[in-house]
Amino acid sequence: MLVTAASVRCRDAGIPLLTRPRSLHRRITLVWDDGGYAGQLVDWARRRTDHC
Structure with a gap:
């Protein structure tokens, strides 16, 4: 779990x-997500796990 300010985008x-x-x-x-986690985060996660 991670708690952030409401101003922090998903x-x-x-x-x-x-x-x-x-x-x-x-x-x-x-990892399952919703549409709020699209774009750069998906690319980052893919780069981090491609080498495994």
């Missing part, structure tokens, strides 16, 4: 939200 909070669980559980390979 896709801006996504990187910190995904970084910690991934560092603790390297086998995570699938």
Whole structure:
């Protein structure tokens, strides 16, 4: 869980939200999201997991 100010957009909070669980559980390979997590966050996540 990640709590942020209401002014923080979903896709801006996504990187910190995904970084910690991934560092603790390297086998995570699938994450479901909604439309708020589109664009740069999806590209970032893809780059981080393509090498696994």
